[in-house]
Amino acid sequence: MPAIESTKILKQALTGYFQSFFDETVPRQKVAWCTSVGPSEILTAMGFKVYYPENHGALLGASRASEQYIPVANAAGYSPDICSYLTADIGAFKKGETPLTKAYGIPSVPKPDVLIYNTNQCREVQDWFAYYAKEFGVPSLGVFSPWKVDDLNEDQISYVAKQMQSLIPPLEKISGNKFDIDRLREVVALTKQTSDLWSEFLGLATARPSPITFFDGCIQMASAVVLRGLPVAVDYYRQLNAEIKKRVAAKTGAVPKETTRLYWDGMPMWGKLRFFSDLFERLDTCVVASTYCDSWIFADFDPADPFRSMAKAYTKIFINRSETHKEKVLIEMAGKYGVDGMIFHDAKTCPHNSNSRFGMPQRITKATGIPNLILDGDVNDLRCISEEQIITAAESFIEQLTHVPRNARA
Amino acid sequence: MYYAGIDIGSSYTKAVIIDDDGKRLGAAVAKTGINFDEAAKTLFNEALKKAGLKKDQIAMVVSTGVGRNNCSFAQANKPEISCIAKGSYHLHGASCMVIDIGGQDNKVIKLAADGRQLFFKMNRKCAAGTGSFLEEIAMRLDTGTDKMNKLAAQAGKSVPINSFCTVFAGTEIIHQIRENQDINGIMRGIFESVVKRTLEMAPIDDTVVLSGGAVATNPVLIDLFKEKLEQEVMLLEHPQDVGALGAALYARSLQQGAPDEQK
Known part of the structure; x- marks a missing residue:
């Protein structure tokens, strides 16, 4: 599989971002920890440096360091059945270690002055942040989003927007900075640009062969997650998209002999990205799209109406929607990307982002004729993943697809 | 021409030799043990002997099962679900x-009237x-599955087991x-729990045929x-060999240049 050259720039950008938390040549900015689909624009606009524990969780998974740390958290009373981002992260903190040291040369995770969470992804983030609030003796403030929403209504938007606005007074106190709505508009505009470029990047996978895989997306999304609201993210995706568009023009496939296209629903199995990438390449199969990577597309962001548009965008994320809505989106995505089959990752410790537990794969297959495969696994806990079972299931699935009329094919 | 299928399973390895008509000429089965390739070779030779054939008469060998990549003399390998599907439809x-x-x-596989595999489901990452x-419980009770079958056949009704976990089911x-x-x-009740766990995997909406070493x-x-199920179920001929038979049938179709043919 050809390497994406721009990734080197991404690595530099991320190194710059992480090292800036420890830059002693400039006055220390206050640090806010924020959930990855939280209102980080408010924090950036108010002069905080924003750190994302979920990004750290993913790094712990991708580097397989989670294997050492999850048991530490389990032993301390954090169940093996709860979010393995949380257990890996708390376990690493308890051991005083972080993969950020090796990856970006920083001594530890940056110390927070405040923690801000949004329950739009799951309810466990509240308990995760509560741990650190106690450890660091700093406040943890939350936005409680309506859950499993179908079509978002005005009451729901106002409810979330008001909560976001109510964060301002305590944040002014903690940061020592006065809130400036125009600065927020600027940051929201940057996030909107980042989001549009990220959406364009993912959309390039509609090409045949696809120039990118879901596994590329899992790497490239780092900028949309941790650098959004900053000019560097916009610059990065412009460069990345230019590179990938050349692939499309040259018909260069991320999987050299792409014969099968799949959709991935649910979380990545972070410690197995390479395993899956190699497995599917061997099977001439490209996983072209996912709900996970799409979750950082915030089409509703609007600088003219920052709070309400943020409320709308952050509450409308896929994970926070009703089964009916999710089903509709997945069917649309399957059609848009012309997939032959759909994989549903049933993540042991992430029920909120496992969409195979209420009959959805079966309903979608019935409605579209596109076969599905449910893979048991986990986000970070390798104890919940059986490579052998996955290989058997994946090989059998691809073999099966050769016998099913490919009605989704272009 | 003649073809061989080798199914290197987690417990047993099976070898089947067939001819151009798909007729089963020889077969062998034994515990897999720790050396997959060695087990495959031994059983291949045994099956050849039963078929009255020599190695060089075999046009192609296809391996399947958990050890399918460890069979040094197979020209190709196929996932076991596809092989079970192919073998089952042949029978x-x-x-x-x-x-x-x-x-x-455990696998539940749905086959169309023309033999196409429409759907499959495997057990979750759990031995239940x-x-x-069954082997674990027999070991725990220091008995054999033969005796367990005999006793179970005499039972008026089952004493149900609730636990999903093999170890706690033992308890x-x-x-x-x-x-x-x-x-x-x-x-x-022990056998009934196997049946219940299997029927929980997928809805059954057609004639049931059974295969595999456990049945x-x-x-x-x-x-x-x-x-x-409140319906008749059919035990396939030589149920333990169905995957190996499917692999041999794949060998035949691959040799004949139809890699995707499943019938």
Whole structure:
């Protein structure tokens, strides 16, 4: 599989971002920890440096360091059945270690002055942040989003927007900075640009062969997650998209002999990205799209109406929607990307982002004729993943697809 | 021409030799052990002997099963679900639901009237409902599955087991014995839990054909499937070899240049 050259720039950008938390040549900015689909624009606009524990969780998974740390958290009373981002992260903190040291040369995770969470992804983030609030003796403030929403209504938007606005007074106190709505508009505009470029990047996978895989997306999304609201993210995706568009023009496939296209629903199995990438390449199969990577597309962001548009965008994320809505989106995505089959990752410790537990794969297959495969696994806990079972299931699935009329094919 | 299929399973390895008509000429089965390739070679030779053939008469060997990549003399390998599907259709010749209970995997496979594999489901990452569960319980009770079958066949009704976990199911059984529950019923309950775990995997909406080592060696399972499904179920001929037969059929179709042919 050809390497994406721009990734080197991404690595530099991320190194710059992480090292800036420890830059002693400039006055220390206050640090806010924020959930990855939280209102980080408010924090950036108010002069905080924003750190994302979920990004750290993913790094712990991708580097397989989670294997050492999850048991530490389990032993301390954090169940093996709860979010393995949380257990890996708390376990690493308890051991005083972080993969950020090796990856970006920083001594530890940056110390927070405040923690801000949004329950739009799951309810466990509240308990995760509560741990650190106690450890660091700093406040943890939350936005409680309506859950499993179908079509978002005005009451729901106002409810979330008001909560976001109510964060301002305590944040002014903690940061020592006065809130400036125009600065927020600027940051929201940057996030909107980042989001549009990220959406364009993912959309390039509609090409045949696809120039990118879901596994590329899992790497490239780092900028949309941790650098959004900053000019560097916009610059990065412009460069990345230019590179990938050349692939499309040259018909260069991320999987050299792409014969099968799949959709991935649910979380990545972070410690197995390479395993899956190699497995599917061997099977001439490209996983072209996912709900996970799409979750950082915030089409509703609007600088003219920052709070309400943020409320709308952050509450409308896929994970926070009703089964009916999710089903509709997945069917649309399957059609848009012309997939032959759909994989549903049933993540042991992430029920909120496992969409195979209420009959959805079966309903979608019935409605579209596109076969599905449910893979048991986990986000970070390798104890919940059986490579052998996955290989058997994946090989059998691809073999099966050769016998099913490919009605989704272009 | 002649073709061989080698199924290196988690518990047993099976070898089947067929001719151009798909007729089974020789077969062999033995514990897999720790050297997959060695087991495959031994059983291949044994099957050849039974078929009255020599190695160089075999046009192609296809391996399958958990050890499919460890068979040094196979020219190709195929996933076991595809092989079980192919072998089952060859034997049954009509649309059906195949229920295969192997050592560590259970599979439910739906086949169309023309033999296409429409759907499959494997057990979750758990030994509940597999052949390993029965072996583990037999070991725990210091008995054999033969005896467990005999006792279960005499039971009026089952003593149910609730636990999903093999280890805790063992504990539950010990508790039932301690409570002086009917031993035959307890044995029947053990087999019934395998059937229940399997039927939880997918809806059954066609004729059921059974394959796999566990159904080959535990006849009580067949009766229990009939009882729970309230329909006839068919045990495929040589149920333990169905995957190996499918691999041999793949060898035949690959040799004939039809890699995707499943009939």
